[in-house]
Amino acid sequence: MTPPSVSANFVGATGADSASLRETLRPQVQGFSPYVPGLSIAEIMERHGLAQVIKLASNENPLGASPVVMRRLKDCAGAAFRYPQAGTPRLRKAIAAKLGVTPDMIVPGNGSDEIIDLLIRVRARPEAEHFLAFSPCFSIYTLQSALQGVAARQVPLGADFSFPFEQLASLATPESALAFVTNPDNPSGHAVPAEAICQFVESLPESCIVVVDEAYVDFALPLETYSMLPHLHKYPNVVVLRTFSKCYGLAGLRLGYGVMHPWLADALMRVRLPFSVNLLAEEAGLAALEDDVFYAETLRVVVEGRGQLSRRLTALGCNVQPSLANFLLFRLPAGCALTARQVFEALLARGVIIRPLESYNLPDALRVSVGTAEENSFFLNALEAILGN
Numbered sequence: 001m002t003p004p005s006v007s008a009n010f011v012g013a014t015g016a017d018s019a020s021l022r023e024t025l026r027p028q029v030q031g032f033s034p035y036v037p038g039l040s041i042a043e044i045m046e047r048h049g050l051a052q053v054i055k056l057a058s059n060e061n062p063l064g065a066s067p068v069v070m071r072r073l074k075d076c077a078g079a080a081f082r083y084p085q086a087g088t089p090r091l092r093k094a095i096a097a098k099l100g101v102t103p104d105m106i107v108p109g110n111g112s113d114e115i116i117d118l119l120i121r122v123r124a125r126p127e128a129e130h131f132l133a134f135s136p137c138f139s140i141y142t143l144q145s146a147l148q149g150v151a152a153r154q155v156p157l158g159a160d161f162s163f164p165f166e167q168l169a170s171l172a173t174p175e176s177a178l179a180f181v182t183n184p185d186n187p188s189g190h191a192v193p194a195e196a197i198c199q200f201v202e203s204l205p206e207s208c209i210v211v212v213d214e215a216y217v218d219f220a221l222p223l224e225t226y227s228m229l230p231h232l233h234k235y236p237n238v239v240v241l242r243t244f245s246k247c248y249g250l251a252g253l254r255l256g257y258g259v260m261h262p263w264l265a266d267a268l269m270r271v272r273l274p275f276s277v278n279l280l281a282e283e284a285g286l287a288a289l290e291d292d293v294f295y296a297e298t299l300r301v302v303v304e305g306r307g308q309l310s311r312r313l314t315a316l317g318c319n320v321q322p323s324l325a326n327f328l329l330f331r332l333p334a335g336c337a338l339t340a341r342q343v344f345e346a347l348l349a350r351g352v353i354i355r356p357l358e359s360y361n362l363p364d365a366l367r368v369s370v371g372t373a374e375e376n377s378f379f380l381n382a383l384e385a386i387l388g389n
């Protein structure tokens with residue numbers, strides 16, 4: 001049965017009318033450009049009429065989802081009609097046990113993106129305070145802050161993507177509500193030992209919350225050297241962000257978390273939407289934490305694949321940035337007749353999606369996620385063919 005058409009009722013809401021109504025929206029919303037995600041496989045299949053497309057654009061897990069997680073999702077599908085348990089206590093407990101902290105230090109979210117948004121809203125006073133970050137940085141920090149009327153104070157990364165911590169600290173004032181550090185960094189893969197971040201924290205006022213985004217830290221071995229978690233007990237103003245989107249292979253379910261001192265975790269838990277972590281995501285997260293085999297296999301495939309990509313990109317004359325993450329940033333060989341954008345488009349036509357970096361202000365660079373050995377070879381062969389032409 002066709003529902004009755006309602007479009008006639010909307011005639012009055014088009015044209016000049018809606019333009020003036022739009023002006024009633026908050027100014028931060030009127031000027032807002034949303035996050036630009038990587039292209040999807042379906043989009044490229046359709047655009048280029050391809051039967052097979054590989055996606056190495058969003059740093060997803062090359063092995064897919066863990067079989068343990070898939071079984072758990074099937075087993076729990078029948079519970080989809082229920083609301084999840086408020087505050088996801090089982091997941092908080094399981095994550096805490098894994099990390100060796102207390103459950104009152106864990107804030108689960110709809111991806112770690114939600115925790116970033118919550119931290120800004122809980123801490124930064126609109127139009128009065130700002131946040132500190134390097135430039136370029138993960139765009140969610142700047143986007144969600146701008147939406148709240150919180151300005152950015154940024155210092156450019158070093159030419160080798162190193163972190164000029166002293167310069168960033170020199171921008172700090174009592175109005176610095178938050179500082180973001182991504183370690184390992186996206187899109188470069190550059191990472192520093194946690195000791196360097198400790199020094200940075202100690203050079204800032206304690207009123208500034210330092211958010212250390214460890215979305216990729218699982219791939220930075222040894223973990224104890226790079227993660228801030230072993231140091232968290234010393235700093236009540238430090239937050240560590242982790243996600244299930246990368247190493248745990250759950251990007252589509254949206255699950256991440258922050259680890260922070262209870263004074264701050266309590267604030268986030270009180271203001272967050274009650275069911276932002278859905279019932280299946282919670283179950284999947286619990287199952288993922290139990291599957292040590294899948295986690296170890298992911299690390300093995302990523303570390304090997306990172307070496308494979310790095311060696312062959314270098315052999316092709318590309319300039320490859322050293323990376324401790326599950327992706328590599330590279331520049332085309334000196335004297336290459338094609339721009340990074342053209343190479344990106346040529347790869348799309350051959351069924352390979354990687355990430356152009358104009359949105360990071362790096363128009364001459366490209367980022368490729370580490371795939372399976374076969375996916376990496378397919379990408380490298382396609383690139384070789386493109387550069388050879």
Ligand SMILES: *Cc1c(COP(=O)(O)O)cnc(C)c1O
Nearest residue numbers: 111112113138186215243245256
């Ligand atoms: C992928 C990524 C995240 C994780 O985002 P989710 O919302 O958990 O999927 C966080 N920070 C950075 C820098 C990332 O690249």
